[in-house]
Amino acid sequence: MIFIVAFLSSLLLSVSSTANALSLNYYDKTCPDAEDIVAKVVKNAAIKDKTVPAAVLRMHFHDCFIRGCDASVLLNSKGTNKAEKDGPPNISLHAFFVIDDAKKEVEAACPGVVSCADILAFAARDAVVLSGGPTWDVPKGRKDGRTSKASETAQLPAPAFNISQLQQSFSQRGLSMDDLVALSGGHTIGFSHCSSFQKRIRNFNATHDIDPTMQPSFAATLRSVCPANNAAKNAGATMDPSSTTFDNTYYKLILQGKALFSSDEALLTTPNTKDLVSEFAGSQVAFSEAFVKSMIKMSSLTGGQEVRKDCRVVN
Structure with missing residues (x-):
């Protein structure tokens, strides 16, 4: 829709x-x-x-x-x-x-x-x-x-970033925590290679083999498609089951412990960002409105000098 x-x-x-x-x-x-x-x-x-x-x-x-x-x-x-x-x-x-x-x-x-x-x-x-x-x-x-x-x-903000690192990255570009949560919704479409979340599903830390914030059966599924040591370079998973549809499923998955990236899970670690995740999970309209507002804000960051004739080379 x-x-x-x-x-x-x-x-x-x-x-x-x-x-x-x-x-x-x-x-x-x-x-x-x-x-x-x-x-x-x-x-x-x-x-x-x-x-x-x-x-x-x-x-x-x-x-x-x-x-x-x-x-x-x-x-x-x-x-x-x-x-x-x-x-x-x-x-x-x-x-x-x-x-x-x-x-x-x-x-x-x-x-x-x-x-x-x-x-x-x-x-x-x-x-x-x-x-x-x-x-x-x-x-x-x-x-x-x-x-x-x-x-x-x-x-560039990395998949392993925590909330402080994400906040710093976005604020340096004049983007707020609200923008962070809204723009992260772009993860509702697409695919990720195992290398972006491998550390969450194997040898997470000295105490846990799997990131404890990740839903166990979801982690098990990811382990089945991602060989140890990234042996299969093109292996990976879709960002969410409806990976070609731009919807609010991404936020629902975060609340279920089924987010791929640490940076996705990190959105639950402050009250403000967690509240927004919950709001967007409950309302496609609220997500869409916020995404549009943040996209316009981000895409209005400018810095060029010319109109290239060929996008791959400078004039």
């Missing part, structure tokens, strides 16, 4: 007035069909590969958390410079071709006008909508960055 959030008008006006040159009508005269073009490309890609929506949404998160939403995650490594996409947390990113294809079609319609960063922001929204989640108007006018360093991907 697609939720169209009623309160967006005032929120978007606020964002467009405070963010760096972002506005809702940025391309109205220069490339009015840009969003429709991107939506069509994402939809066609998702029909062929059901993992595309989750991949594109994750790509947008990983872009925005490094240097703002400037499409630096799309740049290829060159010479001695190892780019973000080749940093350890991003090795499993995929579906870059979707953004390449969208850029190619947008360039054919409006050469040199629409940034790769905006295309990625549109695509992330489209990915959520295609998965049955909410829609929203994306503020536009981001520029593409010229710098991409694999070393900076160490700044």
Whole structure:
């Protein structure tokens, strides 16, 4: 079900007035069909590969958390410079071709006008909508960055983070604990490799082999699909049983001790975040409204300088 959030008008006006040159009508005269073009490309890609929506949404998160939403995650490594996409947390990113294809079609319609960063922001929204989640108007006018360093991907919030580490990571980007809980809901779609949660299901600490916060039968299931020592590189588990549907199942699983990551479980360790998990577990609408608000806030972090002709290389 697609939720169209009623309160967006005032929120978007606020964002467009405070963010760096972002506005809702940025391309109205220069490339009015840009969003429709991107939506069509994402939809066609998702029909062929059901993992595309989750991949594109994750790509947008990983872009925005490094240097703002400037499409630096799309740049290829060159010479001695190892780019973000080749940093350890991003090795499993995929579906870059979707953004390449969208850029190619947008360039054919409006050469040199629409940034790769905006295309990625549109695509992330489209990915959520295609998965049955909410829609929203994306503020536009981001520029593409010229710098991409694999070393900076160490700044990305990790699956093993505790609540203090998560709070620090989000606050450094002007995002609140409410944003943390809402944006974590993106984990409702997608897949995780065993390496991201292996430490929770084997040799957890000196006292417990399995993380005691994890539901025992769930941990046993994960152990059955994840060999010791990450022997099967592509082994893993879906983020939740409805992994291609954008819903509030993720929050229900946290309350049941069936979250994959320590960072998911960590949301239960402060009263405020725990209350929000419970609220979102009980209301798809409340989750959708909060997710939209936080996505607009996160995707309005800017930092680029140009409009790339090719998303993989600087001009």
